[in-house]
Amino acid sequence: MLLLIPLLPLLGFVVNAFIGRRLSKSMSGGIACLAMLASFAVSAMAVWTLTSFGGYWIEATYFTWIASGDLQIPFRFRLDPLSSVMVLVVTGIGSLIHIYSTGYMHEETDREYARYFSYLNLFAAFMLILVLGANFPVMFVGWEGVGLCSYLLIGFWFRKPSAADAGKKAFIVNRVGDFGFIVAMLLLFATFGTLDFVELAAAVAPRAHETAGWGVITAATLLLFLGATGKSAQIPLYVWLPDAMEGPTPVSALIHAATMVTAGVYLIGRNAVLFSHAPDTLAIIAAIGVATALMAGTIGLVQNDIKRVLAYSTVSQLGYMFLAMGVGAYAAGIFHLYTHAFFKALLFLGSGAVIHALAGEQDIRNMGGLKKYLPITYWTFLIGALAIAGVPGLAGFFSKDEILYRTYVGTAVTGNHGYPLLWIVGVITSLLTAIYMFRLVYLTFHGERRAVAVPPAHPEDEEAPRHGAHAAAGHGHARDHVPHEAPPSMAIPLIVLAIGSVFAGYVGVPHALGGNNWIEGFLHPSFEVTAQSHGVTASAGSSGIGVQPVALQAAGAAQEADHAGTETEGLLMAISTGVAIAGIGLAWFFWRRRPDIPAAMAQRVSGAYRLLLNKYYVDEIYDAGVVQPIKLISSGALWKGVDVGLIDGAVNGAGTVVNQGSSTLRRLQTGSIRAYSASLFLGAVLIIGWYLWAVL
Secondary structure, three states, rough: OHHHHEEEEEHHHHHHHHHHHOOOOOOOOOHHHHHHHHHHHHHHHHHHHHHHHOOOEEEEEEEEEEHHHHHHEEEEEOOOOHHHHHHHHHHHHHHHHHHHHHHHHOOHHHHHHHHHHHHHHHHHHHHHHHHHEEEEEHHHHHHHHHHHHHHHHHOOOOOOOOHHOOOOHHHHHHHHHHHHHHHHHHHHHHHHHEEEEHHHHHHHOOOOOOOOOHHHHHHHHHHHHHHHHHHOOOOOOOHHHHHHHHHHHHHHHHHHHHHHHHHHHHHHHHHHHHHHHHHHHHHHHHHHHHEEEEEEOOOOOOOOOOHHHHHHHHHHHHHHHHHHHHOOOOOHHHHHHHHHHHHHHHHHHHHHHHHOOOOOOHHHHHOOOOOOHHHHHHHHHHHHHHHHHOOOOOOOHHHHHHHHEEEEEEOOOOOOOOOHHHHHHHHHHHHHHHHHHHHHHHHOOOOOOOOOOOOOOOOOOEEEHHHHHHHHHHOOOOOOOOOOOHHHHHHHHHHHHHHHHHHHHHOOHHHOOOHHHHHHHHHHHOOOOHHHOOOOOOOOOOOOEEEEEEEEEEEEEEEHOOOOOOOHHHHHHHHHHHHHEEEEEEEHHHHHHOHHHHHHHHHHHHHHHHHHOOHHHHHHHHHHHHHHHHHHHHHHHHHHHHHHHHHHHHHHHHHHHHHHHHHHHHHOOOOOOHHHHHHHHHHHHHHHHHHHHHHH
């Protein structure tokens, strides 16, 4: 059953990759969607099996993958509460994105359509391998796989230079983080003799926390965190994610909501026991997470591309998740990952519906007044914006409140030591989130229609001509074209995701509101040392499938005790609610009531405005400090000195020696029988002469 979860989308990839060009769009899209829906059904069955057994994990070992001395790596999948949440998110949200794509990408040729869906299926398959892997090497297969697929999907329109460059940027930046992942694996195996997550947790558990100084665990966790910063777009490796908007909009939704960017958060959660033994690493994670959230939030305030606003929103929300992980609130971080998948997928797909309706226009300054033309898109998008802003009753409110509460009061991992300063920064970031999201809502859907430029007509230059709406726009202004609502294949996923954005958070209703935070109790065994140390010997029976029972009730009781301060939680909840409402109100005042004020402020503080508009010039700094020196060194010492002078010189020199030697030997081959006879005679005389001289 576990093997089928990634195998089904992998089969969808194989079909579309090899024979998709011969299939109609309905066939190739249908196969891809069916593969994902079937994977979701199998995932649901597997999770139901896990919970019905009341067990901690179900695992399946298929074969010994690597066997070299002490290094024994089985190809093993393991389903536990943490991976259960992940597989349901990946397959569930992924299925909706696949269905949406059948309408959004319909203007592609049959060949390109099949190529798109083959990449999409492959992306999902690798992400499922990543979250189901029972050890680091199997996870690493999925880890590298999603990196490859991000390159393929971001650069899907590879004839467009900006898309090709964005795909390469994502691939290269992620390789920096992957270096840390690889070195961490080597260090962990050299220290503990295993790379299995459960066995590693059991080996680490008896050790003391590294509070006196940096030891092996701190070094390994910092290296793993380097890998996580690459995949989950944290400082300093976040720069690839905004450029990923060059890919098709459903790809942005898949990368930002359900798959790749959540991998770093999952990596830390999967190794919670390891990270809990390195408090200095956790402090660094929390600081970088909250700094990333704040920085991305400020940049999002001034961006004008509808997808880039959402991209920086993703970076900011990922910062929230890392803040949770850094303060030891692992369950809260995964809870926010789960709710974020719903409303961020909804927002990206809603932006795609807007782009589709406006013939490819993405600049929110050229929008406005779309509410009456796109009612389904508007109301679903509004729900997503309310959810991410943290308005009470919606999914984002519950998970974001849990992170802020845990940051303020602390957790058992931090010795119940809170971080009020980080909480303040988190609250400020929450205010920024509400402001920039409702700036987006008001400029896009409210007010009057504004004139827009006609998108370029060449289908390989821009995303716009990929959609049928551009044909109706003609050569006039897009305001002459009446926007149209998304087709059912795009509208239905929006409605489903809107429902999820409302109700997904009710699995984690906090104790202050009379709930029991079910998801926290459910996830807790995945992060708890004693639970992971039970049943380390794995697969039972010839099938290689075993169920390791560990009661979940104890974890729930522990969380009950940990949530004793309901009054504090209620007060903090009221503050975060007030901040969200204040942010929405400020956005209404600035971009609905007095739209002249933001323009005046931008002129008054033009330096700060340009700083934010140019994203703190981080890309320019990287180009000047990293890219150009590497190019200079490469074209100078490395290329001319090492490559051309040494390596090419050695290879070419060997060829020259052989060539000159063969030219000399060739002169001896004259083809003359007289010359050959003379040489034989001369040779015989010399041999006989040497023999006579030697004997006498």
